[in-house]
Amino acid sequence: QVQLVESGGGLVQAGGSLRLSCTTSKRVFNINVMGWYRQVSGKQRELVATIASGGATNYADSVKGRFTISRDNAKNTVYLQLSSLKPEDTATYYCNVIGSYYSGRYYDFDAWGQGTQVTVSS
Numbered sequence: 001q002v003q004l005v006e007s008g009g010g011l012v013q014a015g016g017s018l019r020l021s022c023t024t025s026k027r028v029f030n031i032n033v034m035g036w037y038r039q040v041s042g043k044q045r046e047l048v049a050t051i052a053s054g055g056a057t058n059y060a061d062s063v064k065g066r067f068t069i070s071r072d073n074a075k076n077t078v079y080l081q082l083s084s085l086k087p088e089d090t091a092t093y094y095c096n097v098i099g100s101y102y103s104g105r106y107y108d109f110d111a112w113g114q115g116t117q118v119t120v121s122s
Contacts, residue, residue, distance in 0.1 A: 012120055014086055014122050020080040023075060033053070035051070037096060048060055069081075080093070
């Protein structure tokens with residue numbers, strides 16, 4: 001089993017910045033896609049940004065130009081830089097990693113982090 005460990009959430013004023021990090025709990029063989037999603041209580045989880053193994057990125061329209069996703073393949077870590085934060089960015093942010101690891105044989109995995117709270121005050 002691959003688990004993800006997130007960090008970096010917190011309380012920030014509108015216009016401020018935060019950096020979220022997410023790393024795997026064990027060494028993995030290959031990571032295909034890493035991404036960040038967010039969820040507000042009572043609403044569906046929504047995509048924020050993804051980054052593919054080759055570096056191609058995809059962003060929700062609501063965060064384009066304000067958030068930046070990046071990855072460090074050597075550390076199996078994905079980052080989300082949140083800038084120009086707005087109160088409507090308040091949510092629990094979850095990272096997602098899809099890849100494979102080796103343990104006697106190769107296993108595919110699709111793992112989610114535990115969530116980190118981002119609260120933006122007006």
